[in-house]
Amino acid sequence: MGMTITQKILAAHAGKESVDPGELIMAKLDVVLANDITAPIGITEFRKAGAKKVFDKDKIVLVADHFVPNKDIASAQQTKLMRDFAREHEITNYFDVGNMGIEHALLPEQGLVLPGDTVLGADSHTCTYGALGAFSTGSGSTDFAAAMITGEAWFRVPESMKFIFYGKRQKWVSGKDLILHLIGDIGVDGALYKAMEFTGEAIADLSMSSRLTMCNMAIEAGGKSGIIAPDKVTLDYVESRANRGYRIYESDPDAEYCEVREYDVSKIKPQVALPFLPENTVPISEVTDIKIDQAVIGSCTNGRLEDLRIAAQILRGHNIHPDVRLIVIPATQSIYMQALYEGLIEIFIEAGGVVSTPTCGPCLGGYMGILAEGERAISTTNRNFRGRMGHVDSEVYLSGPAVAAASAVLGKIASPEEL
């Protein structure tokens, strides 16, 4: 029996010829990640356990991204714990204000995750890196602390679900729309514990940016990981960034899947997920007259250069609706810089939007755009849970950057076609 790409990567990291779904393994890790919310708990645990050394200072990545530049004293204290730890242990890949970015945009951009890697991150959207052909999954802070000590983690080898996308995308449809459509189809626990493998001609046709967006939201279907086998697009992306070797894996033709689903992308319209779950998706054509107070374009899901370019293309020459606050957050410093060179930032500001330094900020209701009672936002982020962006009686609608930008102009959730 053949193996899936996920089985192959895990087998290689467990020092085995092959592994089966359900098997418990101890796997070596190439990257161990945490951020300013999850690292402090892990670091405290690390110290409490009496650990003195990290397993490899080059393989740990610490990113201050959720609440920086620090929004209040408590978050400053918390981040300081991570800052001090990073210095004490001479963590090579430590990113703070000035060189940081939202972790899941930053790590691929910096070439820190490569095809064939096994990655454990104390953040649920660690599944993003599957887009590079790596096995990558989220964990909590205790797992992170243990991984910093040993460089290993236990995993239950997941079963795989295969999602085949074919056909040609309609205008304004990006990776975000494909993954929202998929989550709407299988539900927020449709892939619980499973590896989600995305494949087919329509995936091959996607940019790296859109692929990262799709794998980013695997967790929103309950998935353990998302993965796309590397192809030319992947290799073009990693070639100039990689500072070490990497390995390409792909699934065997006779690999076993617990489920296979197919989607004709030519039938998928731009999607919107209604409150309060990412599975409440509808095509934009079915959303009528939902007025918004805020539009957020950013996050680890859609804060990449391509997303900003799409938003700018729509906003150019338009003013945003007077009742709407548009907040644009480039996901990393280098995306920010590139957007500046390309004149995108100017377009956002001229349209009446604001542009923030990279941060998670409003995505998790931290700061930089908190919603009041009864307010509504359209957002390119990945979660629309109750209270996610502020007051428990506020609402978040999820979409790709095209719909978010068009909605900012029209003051209600709208398709770019309506402009």
Next chain:
Amino acid sequence: MKLAGKAWKFGDDVNTDEIIPARYLNTSDPDELASHCMEDIDPDFMNKMSPGDIIVANKNFGCGSSREHAPLAIKTAGISCVIAKSFARIFYRNSINIGLPILESEEAAAKIQEGDRLEIDLASGVIKNLTKDETYQAQPFPGFMQQIISSGGLLNYVMSRQN
């Protein structure tokens, strides 16, 4: 280990933002976190519950973020066990790693009602409903996880193997 307490019922897909909203994540102080436990789904929860009580939920409990603050808030609040039809994967993993007992049982999740008195034997996975005089069998933990739990959490397990 035997646990006993009153059941508090919750529905499907209870997410980590409801268990502990992100606006409180600027601290990792367990008592502070516990004081906001379940706040966005039931603002009165912490006033109503008593130490030892048990949360009983439907499918996909703990979905959403990887924040360990969620099981930590529940554990520190004094909840002795969470029973659900199913758990979100990272929540499940985190609970074991920090030593919050959790049990998966479709039958228990369906039949237990709010206020029922429960008695749980963790070793066997047997849940007794004293109010209804019923017994349910939960999935016992795989051996590997039992080792982690019996060492008192993942870090103790890891450190004992390091030395």
